[in-house]
Amino acid sequence: AQKVTQAQTEISVVEKEDVTLDCVYETRDTTYYLFWYKQPPSGELVFLIRRNSFDEQNEISGRYSWNFQKSTSSFNFTITASQVVDSAVYFCALSEARGSTLGRLYFGRGTQLTVWP
């Protein structure tokens, strides 16, 4: 069965610290997609990144970076030099592939990140 585990329920850091949010997934599919979403205190859900199962390249976007490792079924998210505006709930998600489109989606329970000034 598909499953996404975000073991860290809450993380608190002080501004400018680096922080890594962990995501471990389970799937029997060979083709799948992994996502990270952000939910700030205002409540909207914001897409951050998608990774295909066959693309293990790490990605960096400004202060954000993602480390995808199939060997450990992990897709971790690092924020470098955190800022107060990074405070949010972060969700990792897994989607099966249905042909060339998305199938069912599985979200982790989320990690509440609080960045203190």
Place this chain on the structure above:
Amino acid sequence: EAQVTQNPRYLITVTGKKLTVTCSQNMNHEYMSWYRQDPGLGLRQIYYSMNVEVTDKGDVPEGYKVSRKEKRNFPLILESPSPNQTSLYFCASSSPQEREGYEQFFGPGTRLTVL
């Protein structure tokens, strides 16, 4: 402006009174989905639709119905709501094109309370 709209945003109702939460997107997306968000449980998918007249169950479909008669609309129907369906509901749509990243665009959410 590209967006997903949901109505109503807030709803308080009583057990057993049928209700519909509407969802509409203006991005010509084929994939649409409904989620519920509960404290400590994250987001759980209720139903999804890969195209018109094509729907499938997500993780927690019991007590819900959906229909996809038009590409832009994907209403969520609660035939006989119960208190355990009190939750925050999100509708989302996504482009089926991989080059567009399969990014899901979420609506603003509907907070439902069933008394």
